[in-house]
Amino acid sequence: MHEYVRLDGVTKKFGDFVAVNNVTLSINQGEIFCLLGGSGCGKTTLLRMLAGFDAPTSGSIFIDGQDMAGIPAYERPANMMFQSYALFPHMTAWKNIAFGLEQEKLSRAEIGKRVGAILDIVKMTPYAQRKPHQLSGGQRQRIALARSLVKRPKLLLLDEPLGALDKKLREQTQFELLGIQESLGVTFIVVTHDQEEAMTLATRIGVMNRGEIVQVGTPPDIYEFPSSRFVADFIGSVNMFEGRLIEDEPDHVRIRSDELGAHVYVDHGISAAPGATVWTAIRPEKINIARERPASEDNLVHGIVKEIAYMGDMSMYLVQIDSGRMMRVTRPNIVRQSEDRISWDEAVWLSWHSSSAIVLTQ
Amino acid sequence: MSNDRHYPALSARLASGRVGPLWALLFRLAPPRWSEYVLTHWTGKKLVIAMPYLWLLLFFLVPFLIVFKISFSEARIAMPPYAPLLEWAGNQVVAIKLNMGNYAFLLTDDLYATSYLYSVRVAAISALLCLLIGYPMAYAIARSTPTWRSVFLLLVILPFWTSFLLRVYAWIGLLKSNGVINNVLMALGVIDTPITMMQTDFAVYIGIVYSYLPFMILPLYANLEKHDQTLVEAAADLGARPLKTFLRVTLPLSFPGIVAGVLLVFIPAVGEYVIPSLLGRADQLMIGRVLADEFFSNRDWPVASAVAICMLILLVAPIMVFQRIQSRELEARR
Numbered sequence: 001m002h003e004y005v006r007l008d009g010v011t012k013k014f015g016d017f018v019a020v021n022n023v024t025l026s027i028n029q030g031e032i033f034c035l036l037g038g039s040g041c042g043k044t045t046l047l048r049m050l051a052g053f054d055a056p057t058s059g060s061i062f063i064d065g066q067d068m069a070g071i072p073a074y075e076r077p078a079n080m081m082f083q084s085y086a087l088f089p090h091m092t093a094w095k096n097i098a099f100g101l102e103q104e105k106l107s108r109a110e111i112g113k114r115v116g117a118i119l120d121i122v123k124m125t126p127y128a129q130r131k132p133h134q135l136s137g138g139q140r141q142r143i144a145l146a147r148s149l150v151k152r153p154k155l156l157l158l159d160e161p162l163g164a165l166d167k168k169l170r171e172q173t174q175f176e177l178l179g180i181q182e183s184l185g186v187t188f189i190v191v192t193h194d195q196e197e198a199m200t201l202a203t204r205i206g207v208m209n210r211g212e213i214v215q216v217g218t219p220p221d222i223y224e225f226p227s228s229r230f231v232a233d234f235i236g237s238v239n240m241f242e243g244r245l246i247e248d249e250p251d252h253v254r255i256r257s258d259e260l261g262a263h264v265y266v267d268h269g270i271s272a273a274p275g276a277t278v279w280t281a282i283r284p285e286k287i288n289i290a291r292e293r294p295a296s297e298d299n300l301v302h303g304i305v306k307e308i309a310y311m312g313d314m315s316m317y318l319v320q321i322d323s324g325r326m327m328r329v330t331r332p333n334i335v336r337q338s339e340d341r342i343s344w345d346e347a348v349w350l351s352w353h354s355s356s357a358i359v360l361t362q
Numbered sequence: 363m364s365n366d367r368h369y370p371a372l373s374a375r376l377a378s379g380r381v382g383p384l385w386a387l388l389f390r391l392a393p394p395r396w397s398e399y400v401l402t403h404w405t406g407k408k409l410v411i412a413m414p415y416l417w418l419l420l421f422f423l424v425p426f427l428i429v430f431k432i433s434f435s436e437a438r439i440a441m442p443p444y445a446p447l448l449e450w451a452g453n454q455v456v457a458i459k460l461n462m463g464n465y466a467f468l469l470t471d472d473l474y475a476t477s478y479l480y481s482v483r484v485a486a487i488s489a490l491l492c493l494l495i496g497y498p499m500a501y502a503i504a505r506s507t508p509t510w511r512s513v514f515l516l517l518v519i520l521p522f523w524t525s526f527l528l529r530v531y532a533w534i535g536l537l538k539s540n541g542v543i544n545n546v547l548m549a550l551g552v553i554d555t556p557i558t559m560m561q562t563d564f565a566v567y568i569g570i571v572y573s574y575l576p577f578m579i580l581p582l583y584a585n586l587e588k589h590d591q592t593l594v595e596a597a598a599d600l601g602a603r604p605l606k607t608f609l610r611v612t613l614p615l616s617f618p619g620i621v622a623g624v625l626l627v628f629i630p631a632v633g634e635y636v637i638p639s640l641l642g643r644a645d646q647l648m649i650g651r652v653l654a655d656e657f658f659s660n661r662d663w664p665v666a667s668a669v670a671i672c673m674l675i676l677l678v679a680p681i682m683v684f685q686r687i688q689s690r691e692l693e694a695r696r
């Protein structure tokens with residue numbers, strides 16, 4: 001794969017505040033790379049430096065092998081789709097899209113052809129003559145996308161592209177974005193705080209926290225093999241318990257956790273000193289819930305169902321385990337109706353497979 | 363009983379006992395239908411809106427009608443110095459005499475026409491100069507940091523704290539033949555003989571631009587300050603250089619501010635009296651000066667009124683354009 005964007009120790013400071021701290025990153029051509037993080041984690045600052053609106057305090061940015069230092073936004077091979085869309089309010093949708101092409105000094109006919117084609121792709125042809133204030137949020141978003149794509153950039157930067165849309169429209173647009181990306185072969189860098197959006201869109205995700213990239217990986221990597229407590233906690237929901245490493249073999253480890261009140265058996269080794277403090281994280285959907293005690297010694301806790309949330313496709317159980325902590329368990333609702341559902345205040349056994357628990361050392 | 367059904371609001375109000383003496387008078391004496399209407403339709407919001415209208419009616423429309431009436435009278439040496447419109451002609455006849463002569467007179471003497479045109483030209487050029495000077499200032503203020511912004515705005519408004527007349531007199535001290543500017547230039551050896559700046563168009567432009575510049579800067583600033591900076595970034599991102607971005611994005615978006623500023627300078631400048639009287643030419647009067655002379659030197663109130671009416675009509679057109687553009691902008695913002 002061909003490397004298209006490279007960040008080399010990029011740092012951005014605003015006064016004493018370090019917005020982006022020593023980020024080194026490589027993004028391949030044709031990739032959809034998501035920068036995921038909470039608000040204020042520096043992801044938008046990173047995107048703005050790529051677009052050329054802010055200059056890094058130190059470090060360098062390469063796009064297609066070219067150092068971007070000193071190159072203004074209007075000469076960069078990247079286009080950006082803004083979170084607020086930033087459509088020109090005094091121009092029609094058509095004029096908004098044509099604006100970028102007019103800067104390239106293309107012929108009128110060529111501009112007309114390309115604007116028409118991109119309007120077709122985003123299915124906005126009937127609205128071409130409307131001004132932004134006459135369009136709905138979803139329509140504006142499409143025009144903003146068309147405007148950033150019409151120049152056929154090699155790199156498209158998207159700042160919370162779907163933030164302003166409702167859930168239904170969002171899902172639909174996500175798949176449309178994927179389709180457009182595949183057919184045009186553009187490299188996407190998407191900034192988002194929405195993990196679902198990142199999971200659906202991204203080929204790789206970079207999780208950011210306090211200006212640093214804490215983990216880079218494919219969506220399954222990030223979800224199933226988080227490298228730190230922050231990532232495990234930030235992506236999806238998780239039951240996290242502190243414990244001590246009591247048995248450390250190459251093929252398995254055993255962790256004693258007072259918070260959990262049980263032993264956790266994991267079927268792979270880790271590299272940590274015996275007796276070290278570690279954390280074990282178990283995803284709610286990987287936990288079994290049953291009235292009868294399963295035949296197992298490890299990965300088993302007893303508790304009482306305190307709360308049940310019915311969410312249609314699945315149900316979530318909040319179980320108070322004997323140590324006093326709460327555990328979150330989700331189960332898919334496979335059958336439509338069941339006589340024998342687990343209900344409030346029932347005593348239950350929670351268990352999980354030895355490959356399910358994640359062991360974290362930091 | 364039937365009153366309760368037909369006038370529910372009135373009945374409820376009377377039953378509640380919360381009726382002030384003036385309202386009680388209305389409710390007692392006026393037909394109940396009126397009281398019902400007042401109680402149901404005169405909300406607090408409407409009264410608040412009615413206040414400025416009432417003010418304008420009393421202090422703008424009524425005086426205008428008086429001036430309008432006088433403009434159709436005949437001048438005479440009396441107190442007041444014009445003939446009444448309505449006269450008792452005897453024999454049970456009331457005569458209304460509408461004298462069009464004042465308006466006709468404005469056309470016969472080309473003093474009025476040239477003064478009008480001169481005033482419009484001076485006002486237009488002054489407005490343009492104010493725009494050229496004020497736009498960069500307003501832009502710089504709008505783009506500065508909030509702390510500096512308030513300092514700059516204060517500096518723009520600061521001259522208003524001194525008397526307007528005093529500031530115009532100060533310009534005489536600067537511009538006259540043995541004034542500050544000429545003295546300095548001569549001391550530096552740039553010129554041998556003083557430049558005549560007083561009583562020229564140049565002095566009038568200086569005076570008007572200086573006095574009215576804040577009226578240009580403030581609406582422009584109010585407009586530019588609201589601009590979304592991401593639009594400028596978006597234009598740059600799409601490949602537009604800074605100058606192109608300004609011409610295609612910032613300038614068109616600031617058009618309402620430009621219109622407001624230009625009219626705020628142009629309209630009062632047309633009727634400006636003090637500045638051209640103190641700094642301007644003696645051979646070419648502005649219409650404000652002509653008007654004042656008709657009133658106070660000639661004591662020809664009807665002709666003066668006719669001049670005032672014509673000037674108003676001359677100014678109503680731009681005001682209406684202004685209103686149209688403003689309402690269009692409001693519509694676009696929705």
